[in-house]
Amino acid sequence: MLNQAMIEDLITAALSTGGDFAEIFVEDKFNTNIALVGGKIENSISGRDYGIGIRIFHGLNSVYAYTNEHEREKLIDVALQAAKAIKGTPGDFTLNLTRQTLTNQHPIIHKPREVEKIKKVNTMREVYDIAKNYNELISQVTVGYKDEQQRVQIANSEGRFVEDERIRTRLAIQTVASRGNEMQTGSYLPGAHKGFEFIEQLDLKHYSEEAARIAVTMLNAEECPSGKFPVIIDNEFGGVIFHEACGHGLEATSVAKKNSVFADRVGEQVAPSIVTYIDDGTLPNEWGSANVDDEGEATRKNVLIENGILKGYLVDKLGARRMGTESTGSSRRESYKYAPTSRMSNTFIAPGKSTPEEIIANTEFGIYAKYMGGGSVNPATGDYNFAINEGYIVRDGKIAEPVRGATLIGNGPKTLQKVDMVGNNLAHGQGMCGSASGSIPANVGQPMIRVSEITVGGRKGK
Amino acid sequence: MDILTFKENLFVKGAELGFSDMELYFQKNGKFSTKIFKGDVDSYNIAIDGGVSFRGIFEGKMGYAYTEKIDEESISFLxxxxxxxxAMIDSEDPEVIFAGSEHYDELDLYSEELASVSNEDKIELLKKVEAECFALSEKISSVNYCLLESHDSEKMIANTKGLEKREKGNVVYIFVSVVAKEGEDIKSASKLVLTRDFSAFDPKAIAKEVVEEALSTLGATSIKSGDYPVILKNKAAASLLQVFSTAFSADNVQKGKSRLANKLEEAIGNSLITIVDDPFKEDGFMSRSFDSEGVATKRLNVVEHGVLKTYLHNLKTAAKDNVASTGHGTKGSYKGTITVAPSNLFIEPGEKSYDEMIAGEEEAVIITDLQGLHSGANAISGDFSLAANGYLVKGGKIERPINQITVAGNFFTMLEEVEVVGGDLKFALPAGGYVGSPSLKVKSLAVAGE
Incomplete structure (x- = not known):
């Protein structure tokens, strides 16, 4: 970490060519990654990321430089090199950095570096045993364990100076079920903004068995039919569909340059009135939470869509300049190697009134997606695609046979209009979200929802 | 602290702790990237970074650690x-620190000329690309990505067995994405051009290709579901091969995660298919003369006329199979452990041009773009079901653009059902390896649409 005088000198050097805003981001992060394959610990690697990011604005122009040099002269040199790209008129400015003390909203009990590696390994073995022994069709189980301890300093020419620590722990359980030449996979990847207590409190049996059960179920499933059907998407990681289909389109990254279908539509009805969509970086100890964003702004609860009406966007400082608005505490980055930009934290559809049982019972024929896989979206067009990891046919208001190989495709804003039931069982799932400022931990969430029609691609034909 | 002093001190400290063999992997990168938006410099990034990875053998087991802070304190940390x-490792596999290959090819991966191009010149060129895109058609509503990035990197492997290898390289690429709009219809297209020769960039040609692609997809609609003969255009075929190239890794084979286990010397595809891994390929993003374990690399036929000739090996997987390493020991960066990954891997191009392939079809679907490859494709089983865009071919001509479809099949079955291999080799965005393919005509795939 850098001392205050050093940071002040870097800001001064960064503004030497007339920039109107400068920011210093210092990161010191310890990582542990352990992999267990086929019952044996195959890899254990740990290390330290360390570096400094320097950002300068001049109106809407932005310059970003980063380095993991740590000596004074070299850092000042990087700041001056970055400043060279700004062609302004240096003005007078006085820098008064005031160190802000944060109240930690995400208390940690066991910091990862204070926990012996053997404890982490023992948990992984336990998970392996549960998943492997779930069923004789399980041919392979891989367990990944990951923790990170990130300390950051964020300071800028407006006088802000904060320090924060983000601690995250995650398990990745991946299974393969096979019969002859056929293989199907299952996975579960729970994580939190917590230390080792996350693992101690976790229901290992539930997560391990679910990962195994999905693979076995899919091995015994038929190919999914294709066509346009009502689709019921269950809670938790099911929220990924709206993360991709709507969330990304609400980020200033695409809204500010009017590359989003949601640009200039605040106040308009963009979804049925049963839909309320929220991004909340303050949820205690959740995977996508932090005390401050990566520009040092306090995180907050941002209501994006309320009862179907578009209320606002996720905005970072540069996006705010372009849009003539304020930051919403939503600026994030993977590491010092990325300039931060507007991103989601924990994003979810608020719970509605229907029970999951009612939703199923009200569906004559359709697809039930119990677990979603990943997907992607083209923010310019809103077109998305998603894999269903565990799917079923719904027939006569009942969950019937499992189906595999299903992909959902459609257009985000249009799908949003077709949500016709929202359940009452809100839950969150954990993911890594990749975009302009790198890969960051983000929660997706929702209760069970039903969409009246989505195009389902499967291999069975009609 | 300079890296050689760091290495000396590190090996002394390691020996004190009882490590027998030790290795230092060092990487240093310089980067410049810029984005243009509506004629202005939208972002301007510079970076100097790198890090070191230490690994060493103690009582037969290999331990890894890395750091980005190169100072005295880091030595004891590592x-x-x-x-x-x-101490956590269970695997009983023998571990080796490599003394070196007998012969290494010299590769010219660093262009002094490219290194001397100023950032201003790069920006000017990129501004031209954006301007050309807008000039070509009024339907181009935005150039939502206009990016240039140049990299230079230096890596070094040094170990206590006496190996010390260094390699330096640089590269520059442009990535453009345009949005075309007609009424309510919005379509986008993107293109990547990667080179070591800056003068090879032709802003007009880059703009023309990406704009024409976007315009040609306007008005796209879905088609009737069914089984269609399919032409997978080069970019789409390459992105598909990239996902399934993990099946060639001996590591995946040995761990029961590859459909190609026990298939050596057997036909796994149509005899038209030859798959090459060429670490010496000019303009290959993954070109290298030695791999991340210090093993000399060489050009290799992985599949020859449909027959699987070899898996890709690092030292460890090779020892298990009792063969020599093929030079595919790969470390994504100093943060990773040694895995197996291709260098520049591609399906060898055939004779027919893309246009000739189209002319030969009475009714077929051309797939130009596949989405959701990280989720809709199962690298182990070979199954895929992916969102796609493309064109409908009727009577040997492109009839209309199509979208909102999914295409599904099995990659391994598809290799057997390839009927024509085009001559238009193209590479996908580098991810792990740099993977390419020409356009492929496949007998039939399931398309879901209306």
Missing amino acids: VKEAKENL
């Missing part, structure tokens, strides 16, 4: 963490 890490 050896202590590496020793803790190896």
Whole structure:
């Protein structure tokens, strides 16, 4: 970490060519990654990321430089090199950095570096045993364990100076079920903004068995039919569909340059009135939470869509300049190697009134997606695609046979209009979200929802 | 602290802790990237970064640790963490620090000329690309990505067995994405051009290709579901091969994660299919004369006329199969452990041009773009079901653009059902390896639409 005088000198050097805003981001992060394959610990690697990011604005122009040099002269040199790209008129400015003390909203009990590696390994073995022994069709189980301890300093020419620590722990359980030449996979990847207590409190049996059960179920499933059907998407990681289909389109990254279908539509009805969509970086100890964003702004609860009406966007400082608005505490980055930009934290559809049982019972024929896989979206067009990891046919208001190989495709804003039931069982799932400022931990969430029609691609034909 | 002093001190400290063989992997990168938006410099990034990875053998096990902070304090951190890490390892596989290959090819991966191009010149060129895109058609509503990035990197492997290898490289690429709009219809297209020769960039040609592609997809609609003969255009075929190239890794084969297990010397595809891994390929993003374990690399036929000739090996997987390493020991960066990955891997191009392939079809679907490859494709089983865009071919001509479809099949079955291999080799965005393919005509795939 850098001392205050050093940071002040870097800001001064960064503004030497007339920039109107400068920011210093210092990161010191310890990582542990352990992999267990086929019952044996195959890899254990740990290390330290360390570096400094320097950002300068001049109106809407932005310059970003980063380095993991740590000596004074070299850092000042990087700041001056970055400043060279700004062609302004240096003005007078006085820098008064005031160190802000944060109240930690995400208390940690066991910091990862204070926990012996053997404890982490023992948990992984336990998970392996549960998943492997779930069923004789399980041919392979891989367990990944990951923790990170990130300390950051964020300071800028407006006088802000904060320090924060983000601690995250995650398990990745991946299974393969096979019969002859056929293989199907299952996975579960729970994580939190917590230390080792996350693992101690976790229901290992539930997560391990679910990962195994999905693979076995899919091995015994038929190919999914294709066509346009009502689709019921269950809670938790099911929220990924709206993360991709709507969330990304609400980020200033695409809204500010009017590359989003949601640009200039605040106040308009963009979804049925049963839909309320929220991004909340303050949820205690959740995977996508932090005390401050990566520009040092306090995180907050941002209501994006309320009862179907578009209320606002996720905005970072540069996006705010372009849009003539304020930051919403939503600026994030993977590491010092990325300039931060507007991103989601924990994003979810608020719970509605229907029970999951009612939703199923009200569906004559359709697809039930119990677990979603990943997907992607083209923010310019809103077109998305998603894999269903565990799917079923719904027939006569009942969950019937499992189906595999299903992909959902459609257009985000249009799908949003077709949500016709929202359940009452809100839950969150954990993911890594990749975009302009790198890969960051983000929660997706929702209760069970039903969409009246989505195009389902499967291999069975009609 | 300079890297050679760091290495000396590190090996001394490691020996004190009981490490027998040790290795230092060092990487240093310089980067410049810029984006243009509506004629202005939208972002301007510079970076100097790097890091070191230490690994060492203690009582037969290999321990790894890395750091980005190269200072005195890091030396004890690295050896202590590496020793803790190896104590967790169960694997009984023999571990080796490599003394070196007999012969290494010299590769010219660094262009002095490219290194001397100023950032201003790069920006000017990129501004031209954006301007050309807008000039070509009024339907181009935005150039939502207009990016240039140049990299230079230096890596070094040095170990206590006496190996010390260095390699330097640089590269520059442009990535453009345009949005075309007609009424309510919005379509986009993107293009990547990668080279070591800056003068090879032709802003007009880059703009023309990407704009024409976007315009040609306007008005796209879905088609009737059914089984269609399919022409997978080069970019789409390459992105598909990239996902399934993990099946060639001996590591995946040995761990029961590849459909190609026990298939050596057997036909796994149509005889038209030859798959090459060429670490010496000019303009290959993954070109290298030695791999991340210090093993000399060489050009290799992985599949020859449909027959699987070899898996891709690192030292460890090779020892298990009792063969020599093929030079595919790969470390994504100093943060990773040694895995197996291709260098520049591609399906060898055939004779027919893309246009000739189209002319030969009475009714077919051309797939130009596949989405959701990280989720809709199962690298182990070979099954895929992916969102796609493309064109409908009727009577040997492109009739209309199509979208909102999914295409599904099995990659391994598809290799057997390839009927024509085009001559238009193209590479996908580098991810792990740099993977390419020409356009492929496949007998039939399931398309879901209306």
